Amino acid sequence: xxxxxxxxxxxxxxxxxxxxxxxxxxxxxxxxxxxxxxxxxxxxxxxxxxxxxxxxxxxxxxxxxxxxxxxxxxxxxxxxxxxxxxxxxxxxxxxxxxxxxxxxxxxxxxxxxxxxxxxxxxxxxxxxxxxxxxxxxxxxxxxxxxxxxxxxxxxxxxxxxxxxxxxxxxxxxxxxxxxxxxxxxxxxxxxxxxxxxxxxxxxxxxxxxxxxxxxxxxxxxxxxxxxxxxxxxxxxxxxxxxxxxxxxxxxxxxxxxxxxxxxxxxxxxxxxxxxxxxxxxxxxxxxxxxxxxxxxxxxxxxxxxxxxxxxxxxxxxxxxxxxxxxxxxxxxxxxxxxxxxxxxxxxxxxxxxxxxxxxxxxxxxxxxxxxxxxxxxxxxxxxxxxxxxxxxxxxxxxxxxxxxxxxxxxxxxxxxxxxxxxxxxxxxxxxxxxxxxxxxxxxxxxxxxxxxxxxxxxxxxxxxxxxxxxxxxxxxxxxxxxxxxxxxxxxxxxxxxxxxxxxxx
Amino acid sequence: xxxxxxxxxxxxxxxxxxxxxxxxxxxxxxxxxxxxxxxxxxxxxxxxxxxxxxxxxxxxxxxxxxxxxxxxxxxxxxxxxxxxxxxxxxxxxxxxxxxxxxxxxxxxxxxxxxxxxxxxxxxxxxxxxxxxxxxxxxxxxxxxxxxxxxxxxxxxxxxxxxxxxxxxxxxxxxxxxxxxxxxxxxxxxxxxxxxxxxxxxxxxxxxxxxxxxxxxxxxxxxxxxxxxxxxxxxxxxxxxxxxxxxxxxxxxxxxxxxxxxxxxxxxxxxxxxxxxxxxxxxxxxxxxxxxxxxxxxxxxxxxxxxxx
Numbered sequence: 181x182x183x184x185x186x187x188x189x190x191x192x193x194x195x196x197x198x199x200x201x202x203x204x205x206x207x208x209x210x211x212x213x214x215x216x217x218x219x220x221x222x223x224x225x226x227x228x229x230x231x232x233x234x235x236x237x238x239x240x241x242x243x244x245x246x247x248x249x250x251x252x253x254x255x256x257x258x259x260x261x262x263x264x265x266x267x268x269x270x271x272x273x274x275x276x277x278x279x280x281x282x283x284x285x286x287x288x289x290x291x292x293x294x295x296x297x298x299x300x301x302x303x304x305x306x307x308x309x310x311x312x313x314x315x316x317x318x319x320x321x322x323x324x325x326x327x328x329x330x331x332x333x334x335x336x337x338x339x340x341x342x343x344x345x346x347x348x349x350x351x352x353x354x355x356x357x358x359x360x361x362x363x364x365x366x367x368x369x370x371x372x373x374x375x376x377x378x379x380x381x382x383x384x385x386x387x388x389x390x391x392x393x394x395x396x397x398x399x400x401x402x403x404x405x406x407x408x409x410x411x412x413x414x415x416x417x418x419x420x421x422x423x424x425x426x427x428x429x430x431x432x433x434x435x436x437x438x439x440x441x442x443x444x445x446x447x448x449x450x451x452x453x454x455x456x457x458x459x460x461x462x463x464x465x466x467x468x469x470x471x472x473x474x475x476x477x478x479x480x481x482x483x484x485x486x487x488x489x490x491x492x493x494x495x496x497x498x499x500x501x502x503x504x505x506x507x508x509x510x511x512x513x514x515x516x517x518x519x520x521x522x523x524x525x526x527x528x529x530x531x532x533x534x535x536x537x538x539x540x541x542x543x544x545x546x547x548x549x550x551x552x553x554x555x556x557x558x559x560x561x562x563x564x565x566x567x568x569x570x571x572x573x574x575x576x577x578x579x580x581x582x583x584x585x586x587x588x589x590x591x592x593x594x595x596x597x598x599x600x601x602x603x604x605x606x607x608x609x610x611x612x613x614x615x616x617x618x619x620x621x622x623x624x625x626x627x628x629x630x631x632x633x634x635x636x637x638x639x640x641x642x643x644x645x646x647x648x649x650x651x652x653x654x655x656x657x658x659x660x661x662x663x664x665x666x667x668x669x670x671x672x673x674x675x676x677x678x679x680x681x682x683x684x685x
Numbered sequence: 686x687x688x689x690x691x692x693x694x695x696x697x698x699x700x701x702x703x704x705x706x707x708x709x710x711x712x713x714x715x716x717x718x719x720x721x722x723x724x725x726x727x728x729x730x731x732x733x734x735x736x737x738x739x740x741x742x743x744x745x746x747x748x749x750x751x752x753x754x755x756x757x758x759x760x761x762x763x764x765x766x767x768x769x770x771x772x773x774x775x776x777x778x779x780x781x782x783x784x785x786x787x788x789x790x791x792x793x794x795x796x797x798x799x800x801x802x803x804x805x806x807x808x809x810x811x812x813x814x815x816x817x818x819x820x821x822x823x824x825x826x827x828x829x830x831x832x833x834x835x836x837x838x839x840x841x842x843x844x845x846x847x848x849x850x851x852x853x854x855x856x857x858x859x860x861x862x863x864x865x866x867x868x869x870x871x872x873x874x875x876x877x878x879x880x881x882x883x884x885x886x887x888x889x890x891x892x893x894x895x896x897x898x899x900x901x902x903x904x905x906x907x908x909x910x911x912x913x914x915x916x917x918x919x920x921x922x923x924x925x926x927x928x929x930x931x932x933x934x935x936x937x938x939x940x941x942x943x944x945x946x947x948x949x950x951x952x953x954x955x956x957x958x959x960x961x962x963x964x965x966x967x968x969x970x971x972x973x974x975x976x977x978x979x980x981x982x983x984x985x986x987x988x989x990x991x992x993x
Contacts, residue, residue: 258872273870276987277863278856286860287871291853454977 186214186376187248187264187344189234194243196229203229206243207402209395211344213248214373216366218391218408219380220420222618223589226400227380231346235260235267247344261289266342268333270349276322280315280332287336307339312365322453326353326478327683334362338369347379351386352644353477356679363390384413396420421619432654433634438466440503441607441638442518447497449480449487457483458494459662465607465638470629472653473642473664476682480662481642482523485611488640489520491528501607514543516607519600521593523612529596532585536577537566539584540599573598590621597628605637612643626652646678660684695824696947702828703943704936705835706901710735710893710910711935712838714917716845717889719928721767722921723849724882725862725875725988726774729785731890732914733792734766738894740796740803743905747808752899755808756834759895760888766792767887771880789914803905811900824950832900834892838935841889842928849928858882862986890914912965919968922975925984941967 189211196204204226211217221227233240236254244251247263254260260267274283285291285300304317315324315332324332330353337345345366351359367390369375381387387394387408394411396404396419404419442465451457457480465471475481486492488499490508499506501516512518522528530539541562544550549561566580575594577587584592593613600608610629614622629652633639642659643649649656656673658666658681666681668674691698714731721728728734738759746755770788774781814836817829849855861868861878868875897913898905920938924930945960 256872257870261872269870271866273864273867275860275863275867278859282856286856291856293853295851295853295856297851 185343186370186373188213188246189265189344189376189378190246190249191230191234192244192246194230194233194240194245196226196233196238196240202400204233204240205400207397207400209402209405211376211378211393213376214370215392216370216377216390217379218387218394219378219397220382220387220394220416221380221397221403222382222420223616224399224618225397227397228348229400230397231267231348231378231380234346235265258289261340264341264343265346266337266340266344267346268330268337268348268350270352272321272329272333274321274329274332274336277320279318279320280324281317283321283332284317284336284339287340289340304339308335311335311338313361325476327355327358327476330354331358331362334366342375344376344378347377349380349382351381351383355476355683356646356675357683359386360389366390384416387416388413398422432630438468441465441467441501442609442640443498443500443503444488445498445500447484447487447494447499449483449492449494449497451480451483457662458487461497461659461662461664463640463657463664465640467606467636467638468633469654470633470639470641470652471655471657472649473640473657473659474646474649474678474682475642475644475659477644479659481611481644481659483662484659485522485609485642488609489522489528491522514547517604518607518609519543519605521596521600521608521610521613523615525596526585526589526592530584530592533583535581536570536575536584536587536595537563537580539595540566540569540580543599543603569598569602572602590617593617593621593625597625601628601632605632605635608632608637608639610639610641610643612645613641614645614648646675646682650675658682691822691824693951695951698824698828699947699950700940700943702824702830703947704940705828705831706939707942708935708939709832709835709838709896709900710913711917711920711938712842712932713834713893713896714890714914715920715924715931715935716838716841716928717763717767717886717893718918718921719886719924719926719931720845720858720889721879721883721886722926722989723862723986724858724879725865725986726771726879726883727781727785727918727989728767728770728788728883728886729782729915729918730766730770730788730792731785731886731917732910732912733789733796734763734887734890735792735894735897735914736796736910737762737766737792738891739898739909740800740894740905742891742895743808743898744800744803746810746895746899747803747806750809752809752811755899756811756892756895759891761891763887763889763891763894764884765887766891767884768880770887771876771883774883775876775879797907800905800907804907807904808899810903811896813900832896834896834900839932842932845928859986862988865988890917893917916964916968919971923971926986927984938964938967 191207191209194204194207207230219227229238232238234245236256236259245254252263281301281304284304285295308314313331315328315335321329321332330350354362363386366377370377391408393407394405398420444461444463447458447461448456449458461484463471473481483492487494501518506512506516526532541550545557545562546554549558551557563580570577570580573594575598576591584595613625629639641652650673653670656668656670656678657664658678660682714735718728718731741762742755742759745758746752766788770784773779773784811832813830813832816831817826820826849859857873857878861873861875865875897909916938920934921931924934941963944963945957948960949957
């Protein structure tokens, strides 16, 4: 097989509006052939819009996309694929019920009407021989771990002989070691002239370690670009957030005589398909501490969170709060002051079509002073309380009556935070609280969590973001395949060891 | 005992023959629904399609004098009704279950309206294959009169299975049904694939309908289907979206439907209506057995019934 030649990509003066929102304004980006280029920016900065213009999902309102110095009309992803441009998306695009082999073959732009599986399997096996990492060809994708799926996504693009590969936050589901393995392999291909890589990321470490050049976007505009060797992380963060001040995380205060708040014993729970997802979890959270659970996504964290939030029935095991059995009913939540910040708050903690004020009242609407006799609602009091919370937590909404689905992700999270943290909190259970939020929102939300801990709450934090775990936790567990496989105090935490445990070593 | 009679042995024999007869429309409708659901859409309108197929098939057979032309016309009508379902469903914020129920009532109503003139006359019926030539026991002989659609349906199941696993089109249908995101990322038109799969499902349901009026019971009447199109949807779930298991499930449902008439044939008449309710009880039982508070059903297409 002849080695493909890497493609060059250039975007000139690209603008794109969605209604009143200017997603991109006159953005330029130059990615030379056989280079590793990083595209950096906060959420909502326009990175995804820019690459979707390249891939043909969107047509730019003005400007041009040049491939190998020629202007190209890319009307849909197929046109991009025909030019040799491929993309690895943040969400998986593999078909879960199909095998790896079926996914790889169906990814080709030309598939014969009748597929000769014997010949295809032979070819696929030969292709796998040349790759630095292997995945089982006959396994259904749904049975693979998240990290393996991400590897299949990347293998698929290489199998399709792409000459320019766009990666959208490719390492979010990989352990640090896996990320290095995958990115290192891609960089070798770039060095040998077969491939150009454009990687969307927010991790400075990966930009510094792997990228040759970087383009930074801020609020839809070009905020800077340069050669990575000549830049420091301070330069990058300056380009990324401008002169805005990031509030410091609240300092943790030491606490003594901590009593046990949340205990989980031998908890067993199944996922939607009936497979064991949480496999004998034991842990205890004391007051005034944050217990972090690290792990690659898909190792049972979601199911554990759902059990604790009352969304899923455990098969076995016991949950206690303040030493008493905890059945996760509304009465018990109120009695023990247990609060939750689940992941994807719009789906798991809000009713999207109801107003911000109503969503803010979910915990208290049936209690005085908001409800007379437990059933006659006092709308004026609810409204007044909503207004206070909206201003105190700086929720950006058109009005308290706007449906919560119209708010941005950061403001939905602030709304849930306001509801869950504004009263007295004894147990707080948090999952991926900062996923998809910009730096300012992340800093605020983390500060609120630490403040709750300082006020004496016992906090259980499940997060796929290892940096977040290390920043906030007092004790760290690692979850792998449904079990807690490692525990350490934050003072003794070692990134290498935690990464290895996350990968199951 | 009468010569050539099997006595109580007649019951299983009659159930077998009845199973083959009664299961044929189940088989066609469920294979059609299986294809449609594999593409991620539920078509509850197949009950309407079944009745429209029965009416138009009978009318065409009566007017042209050819039962095979009747089957063809029923298939075409099914194609149109399936296509209509798909075209309505691909509009934004349209729920396929609601559209299915509407089309079920629509198909039934239209069939009754245009079917009035065809209730009396006798149309040519579908031929059968005589597999019972070797026996002179009447009941066995009549049980082994196999209608020609049944072997076609049996053959269709492995063909559909093979096509879903080994052809480009089959794999595209599975991709669209399992992950809309993946299909879009690969550049496939989700709406077009579902249109094709729903229309094809409609063709099979229409053919299943023509069997009702052209073979068994063998004439057009308004109470012909009695919910078989709806039961076929439950049957696909029971068969966990496998065409081969659809065959077994269709025979099981057919057998349940044949219990009543089989018992009647040996003179057991008490509880006749109770035994006739067997397929409905079976449907209910299957729904209860396969539901779970904790898990989703294994094998269900991932994008099935997801509202866009």
